[in-house]
Amino acid sequence: MSMKSSIKIGGATGFWGETDLAMAQFLSEGDLDYIVFDYLAEITMSILARARSNDETLGYATDFVTAMVQPNLQAIADSGVKLISNAGGVNPQACAQAITKCIDEAGLNLKVAVIVGDDLLPRVTELSAGGAREMFSHEAMPAPDKIASANAYIGAFPVAEALLNGADIVITGRCVDSAVTLGACIHAFGWTPDELDRLAAGSLVGHLIECGPQVTGGNYTDWEAVAESLVEVGYPIAKVSMDGEAVITKPANTGGTVSRGTVGEQLLYEIDDPMHYALPDVICDFSCVELQQIGQDQVQVSGAKGRGVPTDYKVSMTWADGWRAGTILWYLGRKAAEKARFFAEEVRKRAEQKLTARGISGFDDVTVEIVGDESHWGEVAQYTRSREVAVKIACRHQDKRAVALLLREVSGAALGAPPGLAFFAGTRAKPSPVIRLFSIKVPKTSVALSLIDDRGTSKLPQIPEPSTLFTPAEPTDIPSVGLQADDTLTTVPLERLAWGRSGDKGDKANIGIMARNEAYLPWIAQVLTSDYVATRFAHFMTSPSINRYYLPGLPGLNFVLHNALGGGGVASLRNDPQAKSFAQILLDTPIAIPENILES
Template sequence: MPKKNVRIGGASGFWGESAMATPQLLDAGVDYLVYDYLAEITMSIMARAHAKDPAVGYAGDFISAVLKPHARAIAAQGVKVIANAGGVNPAACGEAARALIQEQGLALKVAVITGDNLLAELDAIAAGAPTEMFAGAAFPDKQKIASINAYLGAFPIARALAEGADIVITGRCVDSAVTLGACIHEFGWSASDHDLLASGSLAGHLLECGPQATGGNYTDWEDAGDISNIGYPIGTVSSDGSFTVTKPEGTGGCVTVGTVSEQMLYEIGDPQAYMLPDVVCDFSEVEITQLGPDKVYVSPARGYPAPDQYKTCLTYGEGFRGGTYVSFYGFDAARKAQKFCDNVFARAGKILRGHNLGDYSETSVELIGAESQFGDYASDHQSREVVAKIAAKHSEAAAIGILLRELTGLGLATPPGLGSFSGARAKPSPVVRLFSYLTPKHAVTIQIDVDGKLLEFTDNPGQPFNPASITRPAIPALIETSDEMVTAPLIQLAWARSGDKGNKANIGVIARDPDYLPYIWAALTPDSVARRFGHFIDGGAAAARIDKYYLPGAHAINFLIDAVLGGGGVASIRNDAQGKGYGQILLAHPVAIPAAMADKLT
């Protein structure tokens, strides 16, 4: 049987992204457009909006910025569209899509997949009192819960396509499912095709963040060129699970081994046990090869049977937070900024006590631009410009309002050199925390609505997965050499990309040359990484919980650091609450290499 290919364009990586991808990918020619709008923060925002207005709670820009201007071209070209734009209200999103299609006189069939939203079952879930799957925390107060969503998989999407749907709208599914669903439909993959499902999931993982696979957030950022016109990724997937990644001709950005490898390691934990509803993926032996300019080949992944439970994410309110940024200039800028922040909290604290409001539950001061605390290869000159980020949490919005007022009120009593951008004063905002747990698949009812035709869908029941059963690759051994050893910064030897999962951060490190990897592995130990991020880790470096994984196929390492984001997402008051800059911090880490190897570095 000849190998069949399908071209899939990754058109959105988050709710609110630029609308430039859709026309670009339509002009390039694709079979499918896939859109990923959802994250845990997004779900909580949509849930709050839906609570105020039952007609909203979905990604409205999918209707206004994708379908309204481009539905005619989508219909004319026969392109299928898959999007998790439904948020917490996929039915309303589907109705809006159908109304627009009718208004434009088009014959596009819309399918809506529901069943992920479990908020209506809150009482029963609370009675079962599941514990948080990572931290073991107790189930939160149900009065504070905003959303509960199980992460569905790709087979319902494939079924909707089989029913003739041109546009498939889901609520919360795993990000990669919008791509895998298309592959299952096109190639006839079954629930037992574990390696193929893992490979299609990897294709989805590479496409789900749009231009992050084509030069966005890339270590070698200058190679991306004109990012104002960056190209969005196109995955050409084959029936054997292999695929290539390209971008539309004439666009900015770049597609290289580095960009694709960085995205493969982005926001994953154990690369040999990347658990999805349809399959457990093993990316450790995947090879990534440059075929030509802006064209990269990705070999198939390995897979294991689907798990028997859905990861389920609950968001709940936990008080309020607020803060702002101010800048200081001139001599001793950092000391002046710290003095200002200390006294803002001192003044606000006195007012809190006068109102019997109690102290802030958490405070944060970060002096951005102050002398580096990362040592080697980082600047330690005396900063003459510093931005101070000051923030706090409290159970009462009024207490945050006091802090924000005193931030302004201290302006005439400050050390010299204070500056700030004028505008509206910051306001208190809700703290939303994430609580993850597992829901048995049999407890979730999935329904597919294809223009009024209702179908009950029964998912693969799956089976328990035991990570201890995985065979781990042998760690890279140092090559014996009598050559003198010298140190180089990691950035000369590797690319890196970091991201978040709740209160955990991952940092993927990919060797620029396979020969570098043994030295990188030896230098980057859990202890050395803990020391570099100790000021971020709850309890400091001594309390660090860091896992280190090896991916021999990509010549890469993945670190997973626990309790390092101050709660993560909108529960955090850190400047980098999602760990996006952690890879850049790690790239200053010194690595000992033979002098002969150092001579070859550019």
């Protein structure tokens, strides 16, 4: 097979339920080699596991079939573009069968391949007996009968093998988000397991486009600059060269923008240590990645390094831990926030008294959040008393009846509450299962992957390990501020000096900050210490622990906040269980900086 010198990859989705704008854009563009789809957040896995438990033909991202593939089958066949998707979720064979049925009904000749073996649910008893421990907290495994799903995060080489066998559409289970892109690069360029820098570069490209328009203006700090065009936001296209360098762009005549800011924000999104970002195929070092604006809506990305290869797969399990529910009401008028808190406390006390009377234990957790009361912004907030707030009341309990009882008291207490209560009339909220995440590591050699395509079922070989398993990066010191005698300091919000984006990994939050100008970084870093960020978010964190990392290439900082999300995902009772707002809170931080640096 002759190797291409470059390829074009479109990133069509970042989660299950995303709009279907991308396919029309990419097929109109007409010259893409691959379109990749990422559907599988941890929350999504728990939802899919529940769907499969109710119907054995489900458990995959149905939107991929009905919205992305089926309506576009003829155009996909005519263009020759290859589709790669982890839409298989916890039931990739059912997803592949649904697509094959659509192809047959359309009378087309497209080959579908499915990669299986990541599902370790049949082995949970064995893993529990073997003493498996949670990879972050080191807790013991939940009881096997409570585990709903258990999937290894597999890498890119099986995807490349499926493409080599002639697949037009590749379906995986819990393939890592970025690996669907890396698999295309491995196939197109013939990259081998020991070309670590190239594997890291391909992984970076996958990381940048895996969340669709988040790299083309969506969730952008400077959203006002692109607001008028976001209705038709363009989905990302990566032009990747054989050496791994890439240009991020978007289809012609689409909205949004591609800039150093949009790409930098996405680079920082939901990573941990940027010098040790572990993926199945390579341990990446993104700390010295550089971004260069080379044209309108074109940003060149270079500088990723590969430091080694993990010997284990990460395995994420979802397990049932009781029930939860929440509901939102509004309070208006004088002392709206105070009235809302009083009402929530009244509801909680009534519910707990009834639980006691029935011999039922108290709630595992009750969370009350007042939206419109700005006290959660911390000491820097200029507090303004609001005359209209929303109050969210949520609880968690092992007994479904207890959760239902609190919901009844929310509405039942309305006539004996402070004045100004309002709510949207309709169906009362219902209890839903609490699904928690539990992650372990298992040796790669213990996970057998197989490829199912028109040739039948074949076992995929184990990927050989490179001679060097890990070479640590040398950390770079953050430059110190240089204050001259005649400098005049001025104080501005961090947002004037930096872009920011935040996200989650289980119960951990990350906040990435990228300086708009290299000269700003020392002044930003002087204020944004780990201690400062810990203080700013102390009310969110059960046991404050923060890591700060420096990325000299951008330049930027990444903060990882541990135990910050109330359990994270669907286990959390928070308004923001995925830390999407954390960067917005931090960008309000006042930063003192010399006027001459700011003006330059």
